[in-house]
Amino acid sequence: MNIYVCVKQVPDTETKIIPTADGSFIETSSIKWIMNPYDEFAVEQALLVQAANAGSTVTVVRVGSSKDTEALRTAMAMGADDAFLVEAPDNLDSYMIAKALKGAIEKSGKTPDLLLTGKQAIDDDCLQVPQILATMMNIPSVSVVVGYEGSATDITVKREVEGGTLEVYGVKLPAMIACNKGINTPRYASLPGIMKAKKKPLTTLSLTDVGVSDDDKRVKYSNFQLPPEKPAGKKFDATDAAKQAAVVKEVVGLLRTEAKVI
Amino acid sequence: MAKILVFTELHGSHVKGVTLEILGRLAGHTVDVAAIGAIPSEAIADLAKYGAANVHSLKGSNLDKYSPEGYANALKGFIAGGSYDYVFAGATSVGKDLLPRVATMFDAGMASEVTNFIMEGDKFAGTRPLFAGKCFAKVELTGPKPHFVTVRPNALGLNASPTAGAAAAKDDAVDAGAIRAMIKDIVKGASEKLDLTEANIIISGGRAMKDAANFKVLEDMANVIGATVGASRAAVDSGFAPHAMQVGQTGKTVAPSLYIACGISGAIQHLAGMRTSKVIVAINTDPDAPIFTKADYGIVGDLFTIVPIMTQEFKNLLGK
Numbered sequence: 001m002n003i004y005v006c007v008k009q010v011p012d013t014e015t016k017i018i019p020t021a022d023g024s025f026i027e028t029s030s031i032k033w034i035m036n037p038y039d040e041f042a043v044e045q046a047l048l049v050q051a052a053n054a055g056s057t058v059t060v061v062r063v064g065s066s067k068d069t070e071a072l073r074t075a076m077a078m079g080a081d082d083a084f085l086v087e088a089p090d091n092l093d094s095y096m097i098a099k100a101l102k103g104a105i106e107k108s109g110k111t112p113d114l115l116l117t118g119k120q121a122i123d124d125d126c127l128q129v130p131q132i133l134a135t136m137m138n139i140p141s142v143s144v145v146v147g148y149e150g151s152a153t154d155i156t157v158k159r160e161v162e163g164g165t166l167e168v169y170g171v172k173l174p175a176m177i178a179c180n181k182g183i184n185t186p187r188y189a190s191l192p193g194i195m196k197a198k199k200k201p202l203t204t205l206s207l208t209d210v211g212v213s214d215d216d217k218r219v220k221y222s223n224f225q226l227p228p229e230k231p232a233g234k235k236f237d238a239t240d241a242a243k244q245a246a247v248v249k250e251v252v253g254l255l256r257t258e259a260k261v262i
Numbered sequence: 263m264a265k266i267l268v269f270t271e272l273h274g275s276h277v278k279g280v281t282l283e284i285l286g287r288l289a290g291h292t293v294d295v296a297a298i299g300a301i302p303s304e305a306i307a308d309l310a311k312y313g314a315a316n317v318h319s320l321k322g323s324n325l326d327k328y329s330p331e332g333y334a335n336a337l338k339g340f341i342a343g344g345s346y347d348y349v350f351a352g353a354t355s356v357g358k359d360l361l362p363r364v365a366t367m368f369d370a371g372m373a374s375e376v377t378n379f380i381m382e383g384d385k386f387a388g389t390r391p392l393f394a395g396k397c398f399a400k401v402e403l404t405g406p407k408p409h410f411v412t413v414r415p416n417a418l419g420l421n422a423s424p425t426a427g428a429a430a431a432k433d434d435a436v437d438a439g440a441i442r443a444m445i446k447d448i449v450k451g452a453s454e455k456l457d458l459t460e461a462n463i464i465i466s467g468g469r470a471m472k473d474a475a476n477f478k479v480l481e482d483m484a485n486v487i488g489a490t491v492g493a494s495r496a497a498v499d500s501g502f503a504p505h506a507m508q509v510g511q512t513g514k515t516v517a518p519s520l521y522i523a524c525g526i527s528g529a530i531q532h533l534a535g536m537r538t539s540k541v542i543v544a545i546n547t548d549p550d551a552p553i554f555t556k557a558d559y560g561i562v563g564d565l566f567t568i569v570p571i572m573t574q575e576f577k578n579l580l581g582k
Contacts, residue, residue, distance in 0.1 A: 013511050013531045017396040026397065037512050094362070095371055122511055124392050126374040131330065131362035140331055140443035143359045146505075156446075161355035162460065164451030164506035167328070171443040181505045181512065216405075218371025223400040227391075227537060235554060238563030239547070245571055251543065251559050252575040259541040259558065261463075261520040262487065262579065 001056040001152050002110040003046045005080065006101050006117040006129070007039040009064050009071035009090075013122065019224035025091050026224060035071035038118025040078075040186040041179040045148055046116050047079045048184060053152050057081045059108055063100045065090050066204065076197035077189030083202045084108060086210055093219035094128035096212055101129070102136050103210025108203075112137075113152065115176040119144045130178035141176035142169050146183050264291045264384040267341060267408075268314075269351040269361075275302040277309065279420075279460070280352030284413050285312035286421025288350075291381065293427070294318060296340060298325050298333060301431070310429030312421070317429050324438040327445045328356055332438035334363040339436050341368070346408045348386060353412040354460075365410040372410035373401045377417040377517065377538065386411060394511035394534035415460045416517045417538070451506070458509060461490035463520045464539070466509055468532075469496035470525025470547070470565060477503060479566065480524060483573040486582060492516070494526045510535035524565040528553030545569065 011017070012032040019026055035043075043060070050056040060075040063086040072083040084107070086100045105112060115134070120127040127143065134141030146166070147158030157177055159167045171177075189197070207213070234254070238247040255262045266288055270281040277297070285293060295301075295309050296318040306317050320340055324332050333356070341349060341364070349364070351357040353375040365372040376388035377398075386409060388401045403409040458464060465480045471493075480491050493503035495510050509516055511531035521539035526532060528544070528551055536542070537556055544557035545565045554560040561568055576582075 011393070015393075015396075016530070017393045019397055023399075026393075093371065094374075095366070098366075122394060124374075125394060125515070127358045128362040128372060128374060131359060132366045134330075135334070135363045135366035140441075141363070142330065142443050144355070158449075160506060162451075162457035163455065164504060166449040166451070167445050168447035168449065169329075169443050170446045175443060218403065218405045219373060220402045220404055221399045222402075224392075224397055225399070226397055227395060230556060230558070233542075233554075233556075233558040233560055235549075235557075235560040235562065237549075238561050238568060241567070244563060244567060247561060247563075248568060248571045248575055251561060252572060252579055254559060255520065255541070255543070256579060259520075261541045262576070 001049065001053045001113040003049055003056055003058045004105055004112045004115045005039070005042050005046045005058060005060045005075065006115065006133070007043065007060055007062050007071045007075055008036040008121040008123070009033045009062065009068065010036045010121055010123040013037070019226060023223045023225060028090065033068045033070050035074050036118050036121045038120060038179060038181070039071070041181065041183050042116035042118050043075045043078050043080060044184045044186040045179055049114060059084065061101055061104045062086070063088050063092065063097045069202065072202060073197050074189060076200045077194040078187055079193065082200055084205060085202060086205045086207060088207050091221065093217060094126045094132055095218040096216045098129045098132035098136060099216055100207060100210045100212045101133055103212065104205055107205060107210065113174050115174070117176070117178055119178045119180045130176050134176035139174050139176060140171055141178065142171060143178040144180045145177050146180050148177065148183055264347040264381065265345060266291050266293045266348045266350065267344060267346045268293060268295045269337060269349060269357070270295050270297045271352070271354060271356055272297055272299065272301065272305065275304040277305045278352055278354065280354070280413060280415040282308060282312045283418040283420055284350050285309065285314060286424050287379065287418055288381070289313055289421070289425040296320055298336060306429050306431055311426055312424045313427040314429045315427050317431050318434050319431070320434050320436045322436040322438055324441060329441050329444050330359055330363055331443060332441045333360050334367065335439035336436035337364050338367045340434055341408065347384060348411060349408050350411045350413060353414045357412045361410050361412055368406055368408060370406045370409055371403045373403060375412050375414045376401065377414050379411070391515065391538065394515055394531065395537055396534045414517060416462065455490045458490055458492050458507070458514045458516050461516070461518050463487055463489035464492050464509070464516055464518045465489045465522045465524065466492035466494060466526060467497055467502070467524050468494040468526030469500060471497055471502050474502045479569045483569055483576065486573055486576045486580065494532050495529070523553050524569060526553055527551045528556065
């Protein structure tokens with residue numbers, strides 16, 4: 001099987017986000033970049049499917065800046081065979097990213113049997129790219145997937161919806177599967193894996209190479225700003241058992257009379 | 263005046279609340295509503311109150327259950343005949359999965375999960391959180407129409423004085439087309455309560471819960487005030503709660519009216535996921551826990567003694 005994984009490189013979850021002075025994006029100079037956490041599940045799933053289907057290859061594709069190739073190197077250190085990077089700013093909209101991914105997959109010269117990615121990127125939180133790419137490629141997609149089993153042609157996946165309910169889908173491959181936490185436990189890259197990854201092929205393409213231009217822009221962002229700080233709240237000490245009942249009574253009272261939420 | 267379609271989902275005999283929130287913001291425009299399947303009369307009455315001009319029940323074979331392709335084909339076919347400027351939907355499980363597919367069928371752009379928006383004349387301008395709410399940005403759409411928007415449930419609130427509409431009910435035949443990913447079974451979740459993303463009140467437990475069984479004290483309070491129970495990443499990673507309950511950057515981003523954080527220290531990625539809650543109550547033994555910087559009402563104390571007292575106080579207050 002030709003298995004493709006789309007990954008994104010995002011700021012580490014512990015990062016403090018600071019908008020630029022002109023509000024056009026965020027300060028990126030001192031950010032620690034990581035592979036989007038949900039994409040780790042996609043890479044792991046690709047490797048599991050590869051192991052179950054002899055002769056399969058795993059190709060990783062990413063659209064973003066070339067300053068740091070952490071996400072692609074991590075994927076190859078985990079076991080992916082080769083990688084494609086489409087050099088682009090880190091703040092392209094979902095439509096442009098999906099179109100660039102499609103272009104890169106076509107340039108790779110193989111026809112995908114399975115596409116995997118994370119259910120969302122934790123930077124722009126759009127949850128759009130898997131569905132857009134699948135629609136552009138005219139293949140089915142299932143998002144927020146927490147369970148995967150099946151053959152090289154037909155699979156069964158579980159999609160998590162409201163209240164923890166699971167929808168069980170029968171899917172004809174090729175298809176796009178967008179992974180959520182719970183589908184598997186991603187492996188750590190081993191030291192030999194990290195050494196080997198340095199020798200694996202990484203092909204760099206430009207947006208022009210994959211047929212994406214400014215005409216493909218669909219979403220315009222501006223005015224990046226921090227959320228308004230809340231004024232300091234009221235704090236009560238209830239460490240003394242004798243005060244607890246009175247403190248709780250007061251807070252519950254305030255929730256009704258002041259906050260008006262009960 | 264823009265021509266707008268709001269795609270809705272049914273919840274029993276009513277539409278999901280987020281649909282009415284969206285309609286309340288679109289007074290002055292021509293707004294139609296469409297759902298897959300028959301829209302009950304109670305729902306049509308609600309939609310009339312909030313200004314719907316026409317209410318379309320989209321009917322066809324293979325649409326009894328959700329499928330990304332079937333719903334997208336059906337909705338695309340309907341939209342194509344309507345010359346709409348905008349298509350809105352709630353950022354629900356279906357809305358988030360479906361709308362990007364439909365938008366792409368029109369080569370059109372989409373703004374995901376806005377928490378606020380205005381129509382400047384006929385032009386949409388939204389606000390949405392990024393980095394799980396660590397920052398916000400203005401979002402606008404360009405390129406081929408219609409433009410697509412999903413709206414986070416509970417973020418807009420209901421319009422207190424909506425303008426009524428005719429809500430003329432119509433049936434429209436639609437075609438689901440070829441479906442290559444189809445639901446063959448549905449496994450119900452343990453909870454019958456509202457999902458975290460739609461809940462009006464959330465009570466969350468953190469690492470200090472110590473054990474999965476201890477979540478019962480939160481469930482007891484939740485039953486009294488109609489809340490949904492959530493958990494921090496620390497609690498989920500420790501195996502006290504399933505990932506479906508996780509609030510934060512790698513879990514769910516929530517915006518309830520009231521958020522009660524119990525034994526949660528307030529890691530940056532948790533705060534990001536719940537800081538847009540309207541009122542926050544924090545209960546923690548550590549007076550310096552970061553959660554207190556975001557709390558409207560902070561109680562320094564042990565959750566295992568405070569929560570049962572609070573449950574009783576809520577019972578007294580609500581006459582239960």
